[in-house]
Amino acid sequence: MTTINDVAQYAGVSKNTVSRYLNNRGYISQMTREKIRNAINVLQYHPNQIARSLYSSRTNLVGLVIPDVTQPFFSTMTACIEDQLDRKGYKMILCDTKDSSSKEKKYLEMLQENKVDGIIIGSHSIDIRYSDISAPIVALDRNLADDIPVVSANHEQGGRIAAQAFIRHGCKKVIQLVGYTKVRTPSGKRHAAFGEEMMKHGIACHTYELGLNQFDFDSYLDVADMILDRYPDLDGVFAADMVALAVQKRALTRGLAIPSDLLVFGYDGSFIYKTAYPPLPTIIQPYRQLAKVAVSVLMKLINKEKVDQLSYTIDVKPSMQE
């Protein structure tokens, strides 16, 4: 009996490629398609229908790949995505990459092997070529590849709203803490917009870049100390909530009055900003909406329906009336 291995050998391609051809998944070049079609005809290959139906059947499993589920932004996104998937009859496998691209790769392999129907990726590994993957993937707040749909908050709007607070406060010298800039993420727009507003209003604006996947709170406290040492005349700090909480804590420890001496303004707006005293003003990301759109775009990809956009941007709002 002719097997899939025979077809692969005859066509001079991998077994995996033949599988993808049979299941109509993933990108296969025209030339490869013809080689496989020819091999199937010559060898009179009849794929095992039972195995094939098992293989191509839906798993109703979706993988969520994030760098650190303990971060309030990611735990809140995780809860919202799990909820949205549950409403569609899908279960969610959680992959916490902890800065390990090999773990992320394992999930991408599962996708290729049809063990999950799709993946939502809120992580970013520098050494993965996402553009090689042509299967149901939605990126959460990350630009992974030109043809992978991205769902993100309106960071530009968030940056401008935050900027207004610093302007109204009469700040003269501020700093914004930004994520690792070697990977492209929509959040870059927030920092660009914020910097632009500062420049327009003649406010000196420094930038400090955090490391890739730097999530440890103790390391945020160290960054806070370093910044407060280096810029003793700073009167404003704009950073993601967890980093902002670290700066506020260190500023209070040094006897600075918040916000009169130093305006600390956050970004993310999960439950965590509510714990701060003095209160931490912040920008609230639209978690439920982000999850809803990400899951609905993924469902379209899984069902091979047309996806009308490659970028979905959802408005944010400030935590307090501005």
Added chain:
Amino acid sequence: MTTINDVAQYAGVSKNTVSRYLNNRGYISQMTREKIRNAINVLQYHPNQIARSLYSSRTNLVGLVIPDVTQPFFSTMTACIEDQLDRKGYKMILCDTKDSSSKEKKYLEMLQENKVDGIIIGSHSIDIRYSDISAPIVALDRNLADDIPVVSANHEQGGRIAAQAFIRHGCKKVIQLVGYTKVRTPSGKRHAAFGEEMMKHGIACHTYELGLNQFDFDSYLDVADMILDRYPDLDGVFAADMVALAVQKRALTRGLAIPSDLLVFGYDGSFIYKTAYPPLPTIIQPYRQLAKVAVSVLMKLINKEKVDQLSYTIDVKPSMQE
């Protein structure tokens, strides 16, 4: 051809029971076993081997059922469990019950249908009879049923360590905020031990009981206001970190000095207590160890190995040198 349905009908049991008999899973009474064996002999039933092997094969999936992944205690546990499962070659399906017992029931059904190999439950639904389930389940910090292994921190030790801080501080009137007491959890021992120490040292000790699965931070702020209103002469509060942060915030808003006017002492010790200013002393739960033991006990159950204990208790430590 005789089917599993015929066997079930002849034996007068459900199809599910016959499945469990064939796959040697779950509890089946001696009498039921004999009825099924007899039906199989009489009807000359030969289970479909392919279907059966597919059915009984490992999925390498484990379900983690928790009430709210955004809570830092649960997000930290989730990260540690996912890591431990990954080391054993298992993927983790996350089920965030959000106080919905129907979602938890769905997972228990998946377990019965062999869609996951085992479940770790850190949730608790009052209307589920866990004792009816005889399949690989490990309880995390919950007493679900007498024969389900429980993994938890040494809460009694934690309660006593915390008590020492209130005694040293010279407190006269304290309150401890406890979880919903209608469900049995090992954390009850922490409150009992704490209350005992207070009594031994002549310190008045009130108790306030939170609702089942009460996780919303705004509701913690309301509880904090209510307590500070009702007991204006309070000089100590013992509560889980998130609740303690709410109390500390409200106390600071009212102009109380922390800790001189009011000693606030937490419990849990995930990253979250580190954000507090003034610093929040707390008890650190052994997250990694809890995950390691829970996963290793679950693996034993899945592999039908002997589990030597039904209760695993792991020591805690204070966040500061006591």
